[in-house]
Amino acid sequence: MRKNTTVINALYGIVVTLILAVVSITITNVLPNGYIGASVLAMLIGMVFHPLVKKLLPSFTGIDLVAKRLLKVSIVLMGASLSLTQVVEVGKFSLIVMVFTLATAFIFGNLIGKWFNMDWKLSNLISVGTGVCGGSAIAAVSPIIKAKDEDIAYALSATFIFDILMVVLFPIAGQFFGMTDLGFGLWTGTAINDTSSVVAASYAFSEAAGNYAVIVKLTRTLAIVPIVFIYSIVNQRIEQKARQSDESSDATFKLTSVIPWFILFFLIMVILRSVGVISAEFGSSLSSVSKFFMVMSLGAIGLRTNFKSVAQSGILPMVHGFIISMLVVIVSFVIQVILGQV
Template sequence: MKSLPLPLSHTQKPIRWHVAQGLLLTLLIALAARWLSELSWLAVVGQLVIAMLLGMLCRTFVGVKEQWQAGISFSSKRLLRLGIILLGMRLNLGDMLRMGPSLLVIAIINVAFTLIIVYTLARWLKTSETLSLLTACGTAICGAAAVAAIAPQLKAKEEEIALSAAIVALLGTLFTIGYTLLYPLLGLAPGSYGIFAGATLHEVAHVVAAAAPGGQAAVDLAVMVKLTRVAMLVPVAIIIGFWSQRTQRQRAGAHLHFHPQPKSNWRSLPIPWFIGGFLLMSAIHTTGIVPTAIANDLVWLAYLFIAMAMAGLGLNVQWAHFRHLGARPLMASLIGSLLLAGLGYTLVSWLGISAF
């Protein structure tokens, strides 16, 4: 006798409910991280890293049901891309152009220098290629958001993403405290100090906190320079995509006597299309057609989605893997951060930049 299909209530509804449960878990963690990040002593760490750490703690002490994985995976992959796209609402391309070429030059030099130094040091210290690139991008561009945006290009493991984000957060926090203490001794005008902070620190939260002793003008300049570095995420992601695809083809060809070339089409291009969405949202924001209040709400939503993604990431990371990968990329990022601070201070001092 032919069996009848099970009704919707016995098949699809439980599956959808489990997906919803996984999404709800990441949402609750992201909201808790948002609340914690508003505490003065945790603000410098930032919502994204706190969400990842809360996810790791939840997995360790509470546990995660297997049926929740679909919803958690949806957060860590799909919502991540959507969050990166919406984050473009924070970037005004016109403001960057009006600030003159000097800031763009500083951003390009600092990003390129840090990428090369951190990656080279990490590889010299026998760190994996993927972990080296993730740590370099997080240090050079914009912390955890850069790590999350670059990771799909490299097909990175979740523990590699988590470790890279945590390293950047730890060092960024330490350097923020150091900048604040050293501000009276640096001999920089408030505007120059703001540019120095924005050109060398890791997360936007770090930049704002470190520039605060210089006053509001220093903070404004620091954020603008930082967002210029954030804009470097687009070309860097595209370059890494092409480089990663070429490396994979070379490795595949090394194991085969005959390796036919795959057919080329626009879908096969190693361009992270969600980064294209980020740039499109930046262009829309630049036109001014989106009211400031709505743009701010979209940025808030972007960070919520990315925090849900980081929570999902943390929910799939085991502390044992985290400890195993540890000290070498941390050392590479530390040395790279110190050299970046020295380079940034030198550039600001030589160019005599204070305001635009």
Template structure:
């Protein structure tokens, strides 16, 4: 009898050990969502707010020892689960609506931006992990790409926090400027929407900037952005491979690498499921809300684990690097659209 009860007792003990940290991250995430509804913070994502609140909590109160196990789980496992569920947002039907020329523009923009970030991080003397985080966030989907890439890059907590802040600032400024530039450049709704979807960072920023110039522009921008999210899986896999090669000392010291992390494979599976199964809108909406909350919990945990002194020590170079990436992706994607669309 005692032997049979032991696994249950162990599970209960693990759950009790995790609860304080999970509860702390959930409270911070809920607070971030509440604050994001304030009018003057409507352009700031709950993910970034969760990081800031987590950093503030650590700076003021430290990290309670009792919360550490749950914080670790939030930072690692909940983050991966959120990335998996993110795959349900993209379907093959959305890809088909874009057309071959638009798909080529999106693919070329992602690849060129990642390559540019890799090259420029050396010239700007930005540490390679942080450079790749900023490149992923700019090229693909902002915070989601940064947190997904951070797992395979074994990035430091302060790198993730800095990357989120830099990409959010650049994307928010772009969100305001794009409608103005679209009018000045006399872009038609389709071209403008494609430009927004191909180059702005966060989905929310794309929706806001796209619909500023009408429903056709908004719909095109949103679909283009969601299709761009598909680059998340191959990008994370490649970055993970490059990171492990770098850590092992290069190609002359081969290492056993996990080309496709389980959560990236799960993301791809969700894309397929969402494409072949007609899930009801209410379920997809609920899953999207869950993804956003899990992401906020994970980022709250990252904030709690972030040393504010090390974060400040990064200086202005990565922020300027992020601005350079934002300018590059905007100019490069617009040039392709004007030439081929």
């Protein structure tokens, strides 16, 4: 009887996140120019309804399941939309720009985070979201470093607010600087975080710029793989150091603890897509499922998050995110000028 009750309670939570995902996607499709991604919207709506859901649902079992398990499944399926050949198609110039923008996000992100006396997990989630690919990267790294729901919500909010500004300002700046379609696509694909915002800003400039920006953005997403492995090692070292004073705990380094298996499956999906085992059509279908699961997962994180707890982090993390985002925008543009792409 107790087992049946647990299953029913879990189903309640799953149904709630499913409805939230459908509503968020519907609203996003109605809004013009894709100014807000469905994942971010689902998280924000979830935070608003957190107090109500907490009162009505008998338990958060189903919501926890979606937030933790389904999130990893969505990351794995995302690999079906990516191909290693895209790296070659994008070309050496975009890869050079990405190296500099990633270095900027992580180096200055950590320096400013320490200066602001921020928790390292929140600081690095903002850096990951800014440097790699917004919500997808934050979602991939958060379980690795065992980030709190409040930190995930804040990091997503920080990158989202900046993206909203860039969707409006980037096309204006591109026209002002007289950028080519290629240059603007590269700038947008490497400097704006969320995919929906990249699409909105780049296609507002021209269709050619939009097509190029999407390829750059997808290639940028592949950086998730090495970054997640690095954070796995870093988090393992930090936890190992924290346990050293406890003689009863095992403080030895364990390779199995730093291998995020869902990222290995993500990489397998990328390889299968690259060699043609997964066709472009099937890969597109799996990508759509991945995006839906991502919306459900981030909506579940929103439902688990108390807005007051997020607000307690203060304004400094938001300033941190804004500074890092501006630095990435500037570095991307400067490197292109040096390479003669603008």
